[in-house]
Structures are given as C-alpha cells and as structure tokens.
Amino acid sequence: MESAVGIGILGAGVVGGSLVRRLTEDNDAIRAKTGLDLRIVRAAVRDLSKERDFSVPDGVLTDDPMAVIEDENVKLVVEVMGGLDPAGDLILAALEASKPVITANKELIAARGAELIAVADRNGVPFLFEAAVGGGIPIxxxxxxxxxxxxxxxxxxxxxxxxxxxxxxxxxxxxxxxxxxxxxxxxxxxxxxxxxxxxxxxxxxxxxxxxxxxxxxxxxxxxxxxxxxxxxxxxxxxxxxxxxxxxxxxxxxxxxxxxxxxxxxxxxxxxxxxxxxxxxxxxxxxxxxxxxxxxxxxxxGAGGAPTATAVLGDVIDAAREILAGAEVSPAIRFGSGEILDFAEIDTEWYLRIEVDDRPGVLAAIAHEFGANDVSIKSVWQDGEHGEATLLLITHRAAEWKQRAAVAAVGGLTSVRRVSTVMRVDSGTAGR
Ligand SMILES: NC(=O)c1ccc[n+]([C@@H]2O[C@H](COP(=O)([O-])OP(=O)(O)OC[C@H]3O[C@@H](n4cnc5c(N)ncnc54)[C@H](OP(=O)(O)O)[C@@H]3O)[C@@H](O)[C@H]2O)c1
The missing domain is CATH 3.30.360.10 (Dihydrodipicolinate Reductase; domain 2)
Structure with missing residues (x-):
C-alpha cells in the first residue's frame, strides 16, 4: 500500500516548530507504528529570515500560506499560525480544495467552528482540532x-x-x-x-x-x-x-x-x-x-511538545482517512437546543463586605437579601474599632437576583464596601 502523505503546515512557531521536529526526527518510529510515511512538503512562516530551531530542506519554507494549500503534493493542511485572520480563510480554502485540515486554533473554532465544520462536511474531508482544548490532553x-x-x-x-x-x-x-x-x-x-x-x-x-x-x-x-x-x-x-x-x-x-x-x-x-x-x-x-x-x-494544557503530540495524532488520523479513500462525515452533528442565559443560572455566592460595627447592620443586610429572594446560608463576622468584615455565603439563587441583592446591600449606609463576590460550587446549578 502507498503510505506516503504530503503535509503542509501553516505556521512554524511554538507548536508548528515542534511538529516539524517530530515529523522529521520521529518519522521512522511513526512509520513503524502506523505504517504512514508523513512528509513535510511546505511550511509557511511570516518571516523567512528568522532563525529556526529545526531544519527542513531548501524550498520547504515559504512566506506565502496559499502556496502551501495549493501545492498539489500537500494532501493535508495543519493550521498552527493562530488568530482569526488569515487563518480562517486559509482553512476554508483548504477545505474547499477537499484537503483535510487540522488546527489548534481555539479562538477560530469558537468563532467560526460551525461554518468550518459544515464546509468540511460538504467536502467530505476531516476537520480535526484535538489540540484546541487542553493542549496535550486527549479530550x-x-x-x-x-x-x-x-x-x-x-x-x-x-x-x-x-x-x-x-x-x-x-x-x-x-x-x-x-x-x-x-x-x-x-x-x-x-x-x-x-x-x-x-x-x-x-x-x-x-x-x-x-x-x-x-x-x-x-x-x-x-x-x-x-x-x-x-x-x-x-x-x-x-x-x-x-x-x-x-x-x-x-x-x-x-x-x-x-x-x-x-x-x-x-x-x-x-x-x-x-x-x-x-x-x-x-x-x-x-x-x-x-x-x-x-x-x-x-x-x-499547553507547551509546544504536548500540543504538537495532539496535532500529530490528528495528522495520523486524517492521513489514514486519505489513504482509505473514503469520504468522511464529521464525528458530531449539531442540532438545535435552548441556550440558558447566564443571568438565569442558580449559584451560591460568597461575599466579603466591609461594614460599620454597630447593632442592626446584619439585620439590614439580611433584609435586602430577603427582599430580593436570596437567602443567607452562613455568616462570619470579624471586627474591631467600629469596623467589621462580614463573610456571607448565600443559598442558591438566580444570578440576576444575587446581583440585585448585592446592589441593594451596597447602597446601605452602614455598608462601607462590598469588596468581593465569588460563586461557590454547589453541584448542579441550573435546576
Ligand atoms: N503554544 C501553545 O502552547 C499552544 C497550545 C494549544 C494551542 N495553541 C494554538 O496553536 C496555534 C499556534 O500557537 P503558537 O504558540 O505556536 O504560535 P506562535 O509561536 O506565535 O507561531 C505562529 C507561527 O505562525 C506564523 N505566522 C503567523 N502569521 C502568519 C501569516 N500571516 N503568514 C504566515 N505565517 C504566519 C509565524 O511565523 P514567524 O515564525 O515567522 O513569526 C509562526 O511561525 C494558536 O492557534 C494557539 O492558540 C498553542
């Protein structure tokens, strides 16, 4: 079986440089384990004069990313340049040319993932992004x-x-x-x-x-x-x-x-x-x-070498698909579903409040929480010389109610400052 697969890389910085080294130094080991001969055909960088901590044959490096995508010997494209532009349009061009794409670019996927996955689906090619979350962690x-x-x-x-x-x-x-x-x-x-x-x-x-x-x-x-x-x-x-x-x-x-x-x-x-x-x-x-x-x-979760390992896993996966010759469909399909606004989510809150140390302050604060439908779970107080710090943990209540209660408490004359609010894990928050 013909096992050689030509790879084009967009970006050869922290992750891309590490990937180039892995593909050159570990080529024999990868071939022994997977049967695949992964060959770097072209790699794009921004500055050709920069010193690199890897070596590739003359003619591999270019400062023209489209030259990588359009090279007929490039059978799959790895995008590790980062950012939204031009990475997004370069990936689109590669997918439209029916070349599988691997990326580590979480920013781009979070912004344009649905569109890119749909284009990959339409062209029957893999679009993989294992390295985009958790670096070297398979997730x-x-x-x-x-x-x-x-x-x-x-x-x-x-x-x-x-x-x-x-x-x-x-x-x-x-x-x-x-x-x-x-x-x-x-x-x-x-x-x-x-x-x-x-x-x-x-x-x-x-x-x-x-x-x-x-x-x-x-x-x-x-x-x-x-x-x-x-x-x-x-x-x-x-x-x-x-x-x-x-x-x-x-x-x-x-x-x-x-x-x-x-x-x-x-x-x-x-x-x-x-x-x-x-x-x-x-x-x-x-x-x-x-x-x-x-x-x-x-x-x-980051670092050139662990992230390159995740990218390499995707490269191997996509190379197998290419050699199998079958049209692939995405692993996951996206349907419709309700998105719950964060203001509606129920959480417990921790608050640190600086107050006057005098009778009735706690009662006034409790009243404001009660008026906003938030109940207090625990209170700690520490103070001297007319000033006190209150620590509160509330019971679970909707985010918007907690915010309204805190705003009302902040307006009390006996409250000097609401210094900190922080959410507390209390198991499932939405029900
Ligand atoms: N670093 C990590 O630990 C890590 C972990 C997980 C995911 N990621 C993701 O991986 C991607 C790459 O990150 P990185 O840390 O490797 O970035 P980086 O070190 O800044 O490398 C970017 C590379 O892309 C090249 N480049 C940038 N714009 C270009 C353009 N317009 N044309 C041609 N080449 C261009 C740069 O060229 P020059 O070398 O000439 O400047 C450089 O080689 C990002 O999406 C990042 O979020 C990184």
Missing amino acids: IRPLSETLAGEQIDTVMGIVNGTTNFILTRMAEDNQDFEQALKEAQQLGYAEADPTADVSGADAAAKAAILSSLAFGVWVGFESVFHEGIENLTLVDLKNAADLGYVVKLVAVAEKTPRGICTRVHPLMLPKEHPLAGIRGSTNAIFIKGPTIDELLFAGP
Missing part, C-alpha cells in the same frame, strides 16, 4: 466519539494553565496577583500581554468548544459568560481555604432542563472536588454523565 475525540452515546450533564474544566498557575501561587505561596503573574511571564506560561488568559476569554473559547461537543448544540463564543481572576485577592483565597474551598478559574458547560449554560468564572470548589487538587499550569477536564458517572482528564 475532543473522547467527547465527540467515545462519549457520543452518553447523555452528558456537566463538563467542568481548568483549561487555562496561566491562570491556574497564578491561583496556585497565590493560594500556596502567599504571592499577590501581580507577583504571581510576573513569575508566570518569566517562566513563559503567560504572554507579555496576558489579557486573554487572565480575563477568562481564552478559557471561554475552550468552554464554547467543550459545550458544543458535549451537548451537540453549537455554542458560540458570544454566548459564553466570562469573568477573569484580575480582582481576586489573597484575603479571599485565604478565606476560601479557611471555609474548606479552593478557588479555581473554571469553565462550566452544563445541560439543565431550561437549556445549556456555558460560563467561565472563578469558582470556590470544595477541597474534595476532583478539580480542586489540580495545581500549577496543569489542565484538567471533569465530565459527569449518568452512565460514566465521573471522568477526569488531566495533563499539560
């Missing part, structure tokens, strides 16, 4: 194939290593947010501009993908609520620990009787929760379903 294929028959209830994930590293440093080493971020940047976990990570936007793109695959309903990035970790303080992480919780930035995709709700925000997880022990830059995805009960996938 896309388990969700869309292995678990296709499971009626998944919930997917919860720590899907951003930078923020998990920062939160771990804050909780375990008493570093404040700025110190921990600086260390993450020095170690190469965080970008010079860390906004996408710390704001929760990167995790929201991954949450959109996980939710879409788990429930078979396309959830676009715009329907994912996200809140970041920028405002978390050491005091709140310490309070959470004292109350038996660990704070994590968690992506939650949940199927409730009222619809699918997908969101990213800091969450106080009970210490015994499977995600509570995930430390440093490690990623983990926790899945709950009626027959599989609970599954936990954990490992390196």
Whole structure:
C-alpha cells in the first residue's frame, strides 16, 4: 500500500516548530507504528529570515500560506499560525480544495467552528482540532466519539494553565496577583500581554468548544459568560481555604432542563472536588454523565511538545482517512437546543463586605437579601474599632437576583464596601 502523505503546515512557531521536529526526527518510529510515511512538503512562516530551531530542506519554507494549500503534493493542511485572520480563510480554502485540515486554533473554532465544520462536511474531508482544548490532553475525540452515546450533564474544566498557575501561587505561596503573574511571564506560561488568559476569554473559547461537543448544540463564543481572576485577592483565597474551598478559574458547560449554560468564572470548589487538587499550569477536564458517572482528564494544557503530540495524532488520523479513500462525515452533528442565559443560572455566592460595627447592620443586610429572594446560608463576622468584615455565603439563587441583592446591600449606609463576590460550587446549578 502507498503510505506516503504530503503535509503542509501553516505556521512554524511554538507548536508548528515542534511538529516539524517530530515529523522529521520521529518519522521512522511513526512509520513503524502506523505504517504512514508523513512528509513535510511546505511550511509557511511570516518571516523567512528568522532563525529556526529545526531544519527542513531548501524550498520547504515559504512566506506565502496559499502556496502551501495549493501545492498539489500537500494532501493535508495543519493550521498552527493562530488568530482569526488569515487563518480562517486559509482553512476554508483548504477545505474547499477537499484537503483535510487540522488546527489548534481555539479562538477560530469558537468563532467560526460551525461554518468550518459544515464546509468540511460538504467536502467530505476531516476537520480535526484535538489540540484546541487542553493542549496535550486527549479530550475532543473522547467527547465527540467515545462519549457520543452518553447523555452528558456537566463538563467542568481548568483549561487555562496561566491562570491556574497564578491561583496556585497565590493560594500556596502567599504571592499577590501581580507577583504571581510576573513569575508566570518569566517562566513563559503567560504572554507579555496576558489579557486573554487572565480575563477568562481564552478559557471561554475552550468552554464554547467543550459545550458544543458535549451537548451537540453549537455554542458560540458570544454566548459564553466570562469573568477573569484580575480582582481576586489573597484575603479571599485565604478565606476560601479557611471555609474548606479552593478557588479555581473554571469553565462550566452544563445541560439543565431550561437549556445549556456555558460560563467561565472563578469558582470556590470544595477541597474534595476532583478539580480542586489540580495545581500549577496543569489542565484538567471533569465530565459527569449518568452512565460514566465521573471522568477526569488531566495533563499539560499547553507547551509546544504536548500540543504538537495532539496535532500529530490528528495528522495520523486524517492521513489514514486519505489513504482509505473514503469520504468522511464529521464525528458530531449539531442540532438545535435552548441556550440558558447566564443571568438565569442558580449559584451560591460568597461575599466579603466591609461594614460599620454597630447593632442592626446584619439585620439590614439580611433584609435586602430577603427582599430580593436570596437567602443567607452562613455568616462570619470579624471586627474591631467600629469596623467589621462580614463573610456571607448565600443559598442558591438566580444570578440576576444575587446581583440585585448585592446592589441593594451596597447602597446601605452602614455598608462601607462590598469588596468581593465569588460563586461557590454547589453541584448542579441550573435546576
Ligand atoms: N503554544 C501553545 O502552547 C499552544 C497550545 C494549544 C494551542 N495553541 C494554538 O496553536 C496555534 C499556534 O500557537 P503558537 O504558540 O505556536 O504560535 P506562535 O509561536 O506565535 O507561531 C505562529 C507561527 O505562525 C506564523 N505566522 C503567523 N502569521 C502568519 C501569516 N500571516 N503568514 C504566515 N505565517 C504566519 C509565524 O511565523 P514567524 O515564525 O515567522 O513569526 C509562526 O511561525 C494558536 O492557534 C494557539 O492558540 C498553542
């Protein structure tokens, strides 16, 4: 059987460069294991004069991405340049030319995934993106194939290593947010501009993908609520620990009787929760379903080598499809379904409130919560010299009611400040 498959790569940076090295250095081992002779035909970069930590024969590198797609010896295309443009249109061009596409680009899939999957379907070619969520952790294929028959209830994930590293440093080493971020940047976990990570936007793109695959309903990035970790303080992480919780930035995709709700925000997880022990830059995805009960996938969520391994797995899969010669249909089809607005979701809230230390303050606060249909579960008070800090955990109530209650409490004359609000994991939130 003819086993050679020509590969075109768009981008040869952290992930693409690692992939090039794997395809050259491990070619014999891959051939021995899979029977496939994977050959790099062309690879596009932006700057041809840049020094690379890999070597390829003359003529392989180009600064024209279309030259990669249009090369007749390129039978499948790997997009690892990142960003929405021109990556999206390049992928479209490759799919329209009936070439399978593999990408690690979560931002693009969350924005244009439904369209790209439909074009791949129409052309009968694979469009694979195992590396887009969880880096080296196999999660896309388990969700869309292995678990296709499971009626998944919930997917919860720590899907951003930078923020998990920062939160771990804050909780375990008493570093404040700025110190921990600086260390993450020095170690190469965080970008010079860390906004996408710390704001929760990167995790929201991954949450959109996980939710879409788990429930078979396309959830676009715009329907994912996200809140970041920028405002978390050491005091709140310490309070959470004292109350038996660990704070994590968690992506939650949940199927409730009222619809699918997908969101990213800091969450106080009970210490015994499977995600509570995930430390440093490690990623983990926790899945709950009626027959599989609970599954936990954990490992390196980023980095050139682990991510390239996930890309390589997709390359091998697509190469097999090419050699089999059959038209492929996507592993998953997307139907219609209700999307539940985040404001409707029920959660418990933790609040830290600075108040005047005088009689009647607690009663006034409790009254405002009651008037907004939110009941208080627990209260702790600590204070001296006329000033006190109240810590509250509320019972579950709709997000919009919690917000209205907090606004009303913030308006009381005896309340100096509502310093922090944070959601608390209390099991299923939507029912
Ligand atoms: N890094 C990770 O750990 C990781 C993990 C999971 C997923 N991902 C995803 O993988 C993708 C690639 O990430 P990365 O970290 O490898 O990025 P990167 O290091 O910035 O590499 C991007 C590559 O694309 C090339 N490129 C960019 N724009 C181009 C254009 N218009 N024409 C031709 N070439 C262009 C760059 O060329 P030059 O080299 O000449 O600049 C570079 O080789 C992104 O979608 C990212 O979200 C990354």
